[in-house]
Amino acid sequence: GQNIDQPTEMTATEGAIVQINCTYQTSGFNGLFWYQQHAGEAPTFLSYNVLDGLEEKGRFSSFLSRSKGYSYLLLKELQMKDSASYLCAVRDSNYQLIWGAGTKLIIKP
């Protein structure tokens, strides 16, 4: 079966750095996505990786290793507004998205 694993919950301190990991086993691979979802709101797109390596976008970076079935989302200079759930999703060989259950990130002052 297809599976996406990410931690259920993480806690970090304002101003610090946090890394949210995502491992996947899917039938084929056609890209990996990270979305952010604040409580009670719509998920919003953060990043897309299709090739190995690091993609940087401001305070957020996303890394992919296809050979290891592994990605991480790195958030720097954490702000209170970064408190949210972070969803990892992989597009499989049928171009369907397989979603992880999400990581709830709690930022403490």
Added chain:
Amino acid sequence: DVKVTQSSRYLVKRTGEKVFLECVQDMDHENMFWYRQDPGLGLRLIYFSYDVKMKEKGDIPEGYSVSREKKERFSLILESASTNQTSMYLCASSGGDQSGANVLTFGAGSRLTVL
């Protein structure tokens, strides 16, 4: 600002009632999707549509149907609501983009409670 609008944020229905969830997008996107989101689970695809009048079953279509009569509108129908359909329903759309990512734009969600 691009938008996906879901008609109802909160609904409370009784078992056996027919429920309509409406979704409208203003981005001229070809693709539209209905997901449900439950605690501890990843988003699960109910139905999707790649064109007007066209629909495809997702992973959990049982108990649901959809309608896409116009490009901008994709409706989810629960013919006879049951308590296990209590959930958050998310509509999303995507269109061709040059990166090939086909990023999803989501609506704010419709939280349905079936009593």
